[in-house]
Amino acid sequence: MELVSVASATPTSTEVTAAASGRTRAVGAIMIAIGLFTGLVFAMGASSAAHSGLTFNPVNLSNAPWHVGDLTVVTRWVNAVIALLMVVLGLEVIIRSPRRAVMVRFGVVAVLFLFALLFWVVRTPGPSPVPVINFTAVLIGSSEVAMVLIFGALSGVMCERSGVVNIAIEGQFIGGAFIGTMLASTTHSFIFAAVGGAAIGGLLGLLLAFLSLRYLSDQIIVGVVLVTMIGSFSSYLNLQVFTPFPQFNTGTLAPNLAIPLISKIPIIGPVFFDQSGFFYFMLILVGVVSFALFKTRYGLHVRAVGEHPRAAATVGINVVRVRYINVVLGGAIAGVGGVAFMASQGQFQPGYTSGLGYIALAAMIFGRWRPSGAVVASVLFGLSVYLSQNLQTYNVPVSTYILNMFPYIITIAVVSGLIGRVRAPAADGIPYHRE
Amino acid sequence: MPDTTSRMVTLRRRFSSTSPIVIAFIALILGLVLGALIIIFTTPVILNAWRDIFHSWSSPWHAVKVTADNVGAAYRSMFTGSIIDPPGLWHSITTGKGWNATMTPISETLTYATPLIIASMGVGIAFQTGIFNIGANGQAVLGGMAGVAIASMLHMPTIIHIPLTLLAGLAGGMVAGAVPGLLKAYTGAHEVIVTIMLNYVIYAFLLFAVTSTFLQQPGQQNDISRMMDPSSQLAPIFGVASGLRVSYGIVVAAAVVVFAWWFLDRSSLGFDFRVTGANPTAARASGINSRAIMVLVFLISGGLAGLAGIVQAASTTHFIDGGFLIGNAGIGFTAITVALLGRNRPMGIVWASLLFAALGVGGRSMQASTGIPLDLATIIQSAVVLFVATPVLVKEIFRLRTSPTTTVQLATKGWNS
Numbered sequence: 001m002e003l004v005s006v007a008s009a010t011p012t013s014t015e016v017t018a019a020a021s022g023r024t025r026a027v028g029a030i031m032i033a034i035g036l037f038t039g040l041v042f043a044m045g046a047s048s049a050a051h052s053g054l055t056f057n058p059v060n061l062s063n064a065p066w067h068v069g070d071l072t073v074v075t076r077w078v079n080a081v082i083a084l085l086m087v088v089l090g091l092e093v094i095i096r097s098p099r100r101a102v103m104v105r106f107g108v109v110a111v112l113f114l115f116a117l118l119f120w121v122v123r124t125p126g127p128s129p130v131p132v133i134n135f136t137a138v139l140i141g142s143s144e145v146a147m148v149l150i151f152g153a154l155s156g157v158m159c160e161r162s163g164v165v166n167i168a169i170e171g172q173f174i175g176g177a178f179i180g181t182m183l184a185s186t187t188h189s190f191i192f193a194a195v196g197g198a199a200i201g202g203l204l205g206l207l208l209a210f211l212s213l214r215y216l217s218d219q220i221i222v223g224v225v226l227v228t229m230i231g232s233f234s235s236y237l238n239l240q241v242f243t244p245f246p247q248f249n250t251g252t253l254a255p256n257l258a259i260p261l262i263s264k265i266p267i268i269g270p271v272f273f274d275q276s277g278f279f280y281f282m283l284i285l286v287g288v289v290s291f292a293l294f295k296t297r298y299g300l301h302v303r304a305v306g307e308h309p310r311a312a313a314t315v316g317i318n319v320v321r322v323r324y325i326n327v328v329l330g331g332a333i334a335g336v337g338g339v340a341f342m343a344s345q346g347q348f349q350p351g352y353t354s355g356l357g358y359i360a361l362a363a364m365i366f367g368r369w370r371p372s373g374a375v376v377a378s379v380l381f382g383l384s385v386y387l388s389q390n391l392q393t394y395n396v397p398v399s400t401y402i403l404n405m406f407p408y409i410i411t412i413a414v415v416s417g418l419i420g421r422v423r424a425p426a427a428d429g430i431p432y433h434r435e
Numbered sequence: 436m437p438d439t440t441s442r443m444v445t446l447r448r449r450f451s452s453t454s455p456i457v458i459a460f461i462a463l464i465l466g467l468v469l470g471a472l473i474i475i476f477t478t479p480v481i482l483n484a485w486r487d488i489f490h491s492w493s494s495p496w497h498a499v500k501v502t503a504d505n506v507g508a509a510y511r512s513m514f515t516g517s518i519i520d521p522p523g524l525w526h527s528i529t530t531g532k533g534w535n536a537t538m539t540p541i542s543e544t545l546t547y548a549t550p551l552i553i554a555s556m557g558v559g560i561a562f563q564t565g566i567f568n569i570g571a572n573g574q575a576v577l578g579g580m581a582g583v584a585i586a587s588m589l590h591m592p593t594i595i596h597i598p599l600t601l602l603a604g605l606a607g608g609m610v611a612g613a614v615p616g617l618l619k620a621y622t623g624a625h626e627v628i629v630t631i632m633l634n635y636v637i638y639a640f641l642l643f644a645v646t647s648t649f650l651q652q653p654g655q656q657n658d659i660s661r662m663m664d665p666s667s668q669l670a671p672i673f674g675v676a677s678g679l680r681v682s683y684g685i686v687v688a689a690a691v692v693v694f695a696w697w698f699l700d701r702s703s704l705g706f707d708f709r710v711t712g713a714n715p716t717a718a719r720a721s722g723i724n725s726r727a728i729m730v731l732v733f734l735i736s737g738g739l740a741g742l743a744g745i746v747q748a749a750s751t752t753h754f755i756d757g758g759f760l761i762g763n764a765g766i767g768f769t770a771i772t773v774a775l776l777g778r779n780r781p782m783g784i785v786w787a788s789l790l791f792a793a794l795g796v797g798g799r800s801m802q803a804s805t806g807i808p809l810d811l812a813t814i815i816q817s818a819v820v821l822f823v824a825t826p827v828l829v830k831e832i833f834r835l836r837t838s839p840t841t842t843v844q845l846a847t848k849g850w851n852s
Contacts, residue, residue: 023622167627215825220567220627221775222824225817228772231763232813233473239808240477351762358631365628401643408632408639412614415632416624 021097027417028093031109035086038113042120043079050075050123053132058140058270068266070132075123082116103366106417107380110410114383121394128394138383139271141390144344145356146375146382147275147282148173151337152360153367153374154289158330159205160369161293162323163306163427167223168208169334170357171230172201176338178234181348184339185250190277193339201335202328204230209327213320216431227357235350242348251347254278254340278340285333290371302326306425309432319432334360355408359385362411369425377414384410455778461829462776462822463790466815471506473814474807481505509805513812516800517544517793535677540796542679546751548792549684550575550743554770555788556695557608557739559779563699564732565712566619570630571740572760572767573637574611578741579748579755580644581607583660586667586749588649596666601687601745608741609734611637616733620726626733634767642757658757669750682750691739696781698735708732740767763813764795772820791816 052075056068086109093102118138124131152169159166176197184193208226212219242249254276263273293299301322304312309319334357341356342348359381366380367373388406396403475481484498515521517540527537554571561568568574582604586596614633618624644650645658652659669682698705711718711728719725743766748755760766773791777783798812822829 211821211825211828215827217825222821224567224569224627225772225775225820225824228763228768229814229817229821232810232817235763236473236808236810236814237477239810355631355635358628362628362632399643399647401639401646404639405636408635412618412624412629412632412636415628416618416622 023417024097024102025094027102027106028090030417031090031093031106032087033090034109034113035083035090038086038116039080039083042116043076043083046075046079046120046123047125048074048076050126052078052119052122052124054135055132056135056267058134058136058274073119075119079116079119082112082119086112103414103417104376106414107366107376110380110414111383114387117391118387118394121391121396127397130394136267136270138386139267140275142379142383142386143271143275143279144382145385146378147279148337148341148344148356149360149363149378149381150282150286150375151340152334152357153364153378154285154371155201155330155334155337156361156364157289157293157367157369157371157374158333159327160364160428161306161425162302162326163309163425163430163432164209164212164323164327165219165223165429166205166208166327166330166334167220167358167361168204168226168230168331169337169360170353170355171223171227172204172331172334173338173341173353173357174227174230174234175200175204176335177342177348177353178237178338179335180339180342181249181251184252184254184343185248188252190254190339190343193343194278194281194336197335197337197339198332199335201338202332204335205328205331206324208331209324212431213323213327216433219429219431231351234348238348238350249348251342253346254343276340276343278336278343281336282340286371286375289333293371303425306427309427313434320434323432356385359407359411362415365424366414380414381407381411455783455823455826458826458829459776459787459819459823461833462819465822465829465832466819467510469818470811470815471510473811474506474509475502478505478807505805509801509807509811512804513794513797513801516540516804517795517797535673535679538679540800542673542681543796544789544792545681545685547796548788549682549688549750550747551766551769551773551788551792552688552785553691553746554740554743554766555773555777555784556691556781557736557743558770559774559777559781559784560695560699560708560739561732561736562774562779563712564708564728565715566729566732566736567627568612568615568630568733568736568740569627569771570611570615570633570737570767571743571770572765573630573634574608574737574740575744575747575765575767576641576760577611577637577744578604578606578608578738579744579759580641580650580660581610581741582745583663583748583755584650586663586745587661587754590664591666593666596664597669597749600663600667600749601742604741604745605738606741608744609738611741612733612735612737613730616730616737619733620729638761641755641759645755645757652754660755663749663753667749668753669746680751684746684750687742687746691742692781692785695784699781704731740770743767743770764809769795769813769816772816775820776823 051072054071054073056070089105089109092098093105098105118133122128122131122133152173155169155172156166179196179200180193183196184190187193204226208219208222211217211222238249256274257277257280259273263269265273291299293302301312301317304315305317305319305322312322313319337360338353341353345352360378363377363381364374366377367375384407388403391398391403392400481498481502484494484501488494488498515523519540520537523533523537527533554575557574558568558571582600585603586600589596589599591599611633615624615626615629618629619626642658645660650660652661669684669687671677671680671682672685673679673681699709707718707723707728708731710721711723711725715725718728744760747760747766769791773784773787776791777785777787794812794816795809798809801807801811802809
């Protein structure tokens, strides 16, 4: 942190504080506005007799020996409480102007908003054919999206902590999904698929690293062009290979591997311990990346290279090598993420990642370039992606297309609300010239 | 004469082995080679021929011949579909007939290039200001929607209707551009993420508009818009009967090129833009209002993209549907690669647009006649740009003489700027 202010002509610290607290108040005001909207529309907009059901049992009841009682709440009152909570959080942000975790509070408000929306759409009497929210199913569905986002965000953390902007995560997702479906369809092994995805992702990372480290090309431009190239290549191969030989793209889903006993715990069990192997691998990876970056000597080198490469080089760290390693590893992680996406969505189709790679990038920024933060952000984005795709089942009086905008708008809002509060690694995206 | 001498020097510099033109040419060749390799490795006939090379003495020769035939057929149809078909040309010259058919490929390439030039000029101006506008495709879509709305809902004489339609397109693009511009200026949100996300938002909005609003063609269930009034369409230059689609949109493109040249090279605002792009800190120190520049550059860039969108609709389909500018081949995405290849200079962008338009149109003809997917054209385009973005790489591959003044063209600034 201290290294930065020396390196660039930043405004003085008092200016920064003043600007930051102004922005903090703005975020607080937005939180209150969301709270008032929730109160007016989702609470007062529901008739006083309307109620919403809440169930906690997984859709597939066969592996649930337990049964948590269903809950019925009065829509107006539960949403009024949620709205009040939002307003209180917003007021707290404005009055106390906390220096930390403002965006976490914002994230809480966003998640609360999504749940208030859910309570409102399932109310009876109301237009919804389904009178209950399956809380567990919502969490499971969101966790599938969040898992993919976490892979992408971890890839971003790996690359950007070492000072290379990996905007090609989307391309690594596409490449991973493509190879993944091919290997999973032919070998029927998701381990081979994951290895293949890691290889293709790592290869793309290597290409990005090669062009940006050896030839000092603009990393963002190279990344975007790589995504275009991989996107077209996958669509080309889809027509040339998958159309005539559909046996290469059967779209098998990864089976769930239930962990004995703990997968039977209500709610937590099905969400965390009855998932595909990719999910567990992702959990392990979050720990490994956090540990490697913040608790090991190598992680210290990486962060030094990302903050002040010249200083790092002075103490004998090979800047270019560290960056190569991290970008290739990061690419491999995103490649596995692509396989995980395929394994939860099925058959490869051109363009079906629909910008998840970029949302993962935003999740990484929202998570302040930290694995733990990226997880929190990915959960929020995962929930919004899941809801945007599934709210239609509740017969919401809003067009599917408008609902589909939801995760993208949330991403823009989050990225806009953050600035001044988060800071990228100081050397992120800047080519390193060896003198 | 000193004038002649300096011109000679300029000429020599232009065609010396390290000049951008030579690099671009080599990049194109490398891109085509890559495309050929992709064809070879994905065409079963060719692969089978190579698998069988030990079957008889003539087999290797047969394999080479099959390869050359298939790759040759693909690139031949790319050429004849986008530029000219030599036998057809000879036929037209000797008999004086069939000129329309002979000129169709060039007409198609120009039709494709027209909106591309306009959109790329917008992306190029943004690049010169240090702004990466990946949102050109979304801005073009919104411009197309606004233009089609005006063109289909209002009825008036051509002389007013066309300018109004084009202005609506411009305004639509500006609205889409204003969002990332204002967000970047006032919250610091990085334009790359915001514009990519907006592309998806606008795309969803297009689908919404052409399925469930007044923009949908009455009586239609599909995702298709109303037809533009004939008074708002950009007419084919050689008349509808000629079958040549090249339209008066080319006049709009020419005007945009002149505007871009004047703006960047002659206007003081354009100078401020370029200073901001070259050195934001110095620009701020010299009193340039960087916030205003951020917003303005996005208004201009987005406006041009929007104009490109409506020119596309007004000169080809005369309506828009859910597939308008979809995917990697959407003009807004191609515009990024065109601006990079054309080094963000107006004339460079014109040449690059023509080249990429020829590749795009040729790709369509290749897909029709050989079944090789059109996406190959986009792959070649991106490869060309990757090679151009890394001139040092091309020089190393060909061991070209590197002038000592060669420096990095565009330095990334990352998230913190």
